Amino acid sequence: MTGFVDTAVKSIEARLRELKDEVGRLEAARTALTSDDSPAADARPRRARRTAPQSTAGAPRRGRPGRPRGRRGGNTRASQALDLVRSEPGITIPRLAEALKIQPNYLYRVMPSLEKDGSIKRDGQGWFPAGE
Numbered sequence: 001m002t003g004f005v006d007t008a009v010k011s012i013e014a015r016l017r018e019l020k021d022e023v024g025r026l027e028a029a030r031t032a033l034t035s036d037d038s039p040a041a042d043a044r045p046r047r048a049r050r051t052a053p054q055s056t057a058g059a060p061r062r063g064r065p066g067r068p069r070g071r072r073g074g075n076t077r078a079s080q081a082l083d084l085v086r087s088e089p090g091i092t093i094p095r096l097a098e099a100l101k102i103q104p105n106y107l108y109r110v111m112p113s114l115e116k117d118g119s120i121k122r123d124g125q126g127w128f129p130a131g132e
Helices: 002-034 039-043 077-087 093-100 104-117
Strands: 120-123 126-129
Touching: 077 093, 077 104, 077 126, 093 104, 104 120
Parallel strands: none
Antiparallel strands: 120 126
C-alpha cells in the first residue's frame, strides 16, 4: 500500500508542476493580449465613455489636478529608444525592448516613426542614428 501512495503522490506533484508552468504561460499570454501597447489591444472594442455634464463658469475643474492634457513631454519611450540607438548604434528591437523593460511589439510601432522623422535609420535588423 505504501508503494501505491508514494506513486500517487509523485504523480500528483508532477502534474502540479506541469499546471504551474501552464498557468505561467497563460498569464503571460493574457498580459500580452491585454496590455495597452500590444497590437491586439487596438483591436479590442472600447468601452463607451460617460460624458461629464457641462460645468458652470465658476465650478472647479474635474480630473487630475496639475496634469496637462495630451502627450507627456520629455522622457517618452521614443526619446528613450533614440538615446539607446545613439549610445549603441546597430541595436536591435529585441535588445532595445530588453533595455527599456517593455514588450518589443511597442517598439515595432515607435521605431518606424523615428525613422520617418529622420532621427534614425535602419540597416538590416539594426538601428543607427541618422547622422552616421
